Amino acid sequence: MTQFDKHSTAEEVTEGINLEGQIAVVSGVNSGIGHETARVLSLRGAKVFGTARTLEKAAESCREISDQAVPIACELTDLNSIASAVNTIKSQVHKIDMLVANAGIMAPAKLETVDGLEKQFATNHIGHFLFVTALQDLVVSARGRIMIVSSGLHRQAPVEGIQFDNLDGSKGYNKWWAYGQSKLANILFAKELARKLKDVGVAVNALHPGVIMTKLSRHMTAEDRSSMGGSVEFKTVPQGAATSCYLATNPGVQDVTCKYFADCREEEPSQLAQSASLAKQLWERSEQIVSAALS
Numbered sequence: 001m002t003q004f005d006k007h008s009t010a011e012e013v014t015e016g017i018n019l020e021g022q023i024a025v026v027s028g029v030n031s032g033i034g035h036e037t038a039r040v041l042s043l044r045g046a047k048v049f050g051t052a053r054t055l056e057k058a059a060e061s062c063r064e065i066s067d068q069a070v071p072i073a074c075e076l077t078d079l080n081s082i083a084s085a086v087n088t089i090k091s092q093v094h095k096i097d098m099l100v101a102n103a104g105i106m107a108p109a110k111l112e113t114v115d116g117l118e119k120q121f122a123t124n125h126i127g128h129f130l131f132v133t134a135l136q137d138l139v140v141s142a143r144g145r146i147m148i149v150s151s152g153l154h155r156q157a158p159v160e161g162i163q164f165d166n167l168d169g170s171k172g173y174n175k176w177w178a179y180g181q182s183k184l185a186n187i188l189f190a191k192e193l194a195r196k197l198k199d200v201g202v203a204v205n206a207l208h209p210g211v212i213m214t215k216l217s218r219h220m221t222a223e224d225r226s227s228m229g230g231s232v233e234f235k236t237v238p239q240g241a242a243t244s245c246y247l248a249t250n251p252g253v254q255d256v257t258c259k260y261f262a263d264c265r266e267e268e269p270s271q272l273a274q275s276a277s278l279a280k281q282l283w284e285r286s287e288q289i290v291s292a293a294l295s
């Protein structure tokens with residue numbers, strides 16, 4: 001049983017852990033919990049590759065972290081940018097111990113599409129699907145760990161889970177359902193990837209970081225904020241990065257895979273998130289989308 005909880009910070013959950021010689025990759029390094037996750041993994045000795053939409057953003061952020069942190073440009077809505085980021089990382093390292101798929105967007109008011117996909121699904125799921133699967137052989141080399149940052153709001157996905165017949169949003173767009181769908185996709189992706197990698201010693205888990213005031217809320221309206229009510233317990237950014245860092249480093253969860261975590265503890269996700277058939281269906285559709293876009 002973990003001694004950590006919702007109050008624990010990323011520094012606290014990694015106290016005494018030496019990551020020297022280990023390689024970490026964190027997407028969304030320039031903001032919020034991605035920056036804190038990368039900072040703390042670097043503080044404990046890991047060499048961190050931090051991605052942001054542009055090299056300038058990544059470089060500025062990595063400079064704040066450590067002179068050892070390596071900035072990588074990776075625009076998750078651009079599959080060629082992802083492929084290029086993967087090539088750059090592969091040219092510099094032969095293993096990845098910790099891969100944190102963290103970047104994300106939430107609830108743009110109006111439907112936006114990228115290459116025929118609703119933007120949250122494209123960014124939060126498809127972008128990471130390509131990024132992580134393209135780097136997975138390096139994680140296998142390290143018998144490492146993959147953390148997919150989802151959200152408790154995966155429970156707000158549409159009733160069918162993933163609207164395979166509406167991935168472009170043309171049959172209707174609800175910004176919160178679409179966010180929920182993309183975050184459900186994160187868990188289903190982690191589940192299917194964990195299943196595929198279970199015999200090669202790679203742990204793959206999804207997580208909810210908590211509710212943290214970051215730039216993620218940039219699209220929220222005053223109405224959205226008031227409907228959250230007063231009952232939401234906010235975390236600080238150091239607390240928000242704790243579950244990612246815990247799963248990335250704690251010896252006690254090295255062999256824990258295919259689970260969903262919140263507050264550094266295993267939690268049961270929605271019924272839809274536990275569906276092996278939905279996870280398989282999403283994987284197959286994601287493969288089709290990526291191969292069509294790259295051809």
Ligand SMILES: NC(=O)c1ccc[n+]([C@@H]2O[C@H](COP(=O)([O-])OP(=O)(O)OC[C@H]3O[C@@H](n4cnc5c(N)ncnc54)[C@H](OP(=O)(O)O)[C@@H]3O)[C@@H](O)[C@H]2O)c1
Pocket residue numbers: 027028029030031032033034052053057074075076077102103104105106123149150151152208209210211212213214215216217
């Ligand atoms: N904050 C919360 O309460 C909360 C709750 C549950 C789950 N989460 C999840 O936690 C993760 C991190 O969120 P955060 O709160 O730290 O938000 P944040 O401060 O807004 O950081 C999000 C990061 O993702 C990057 N990003 C967005 N779109 C991208 C794209 N198309 N290509 C590449 N990078 C992109 C952002 O880059 P730019 O700065 O350039 O836009 C930024 O670096 C997200 O996956 C989010 O869904 C957060």
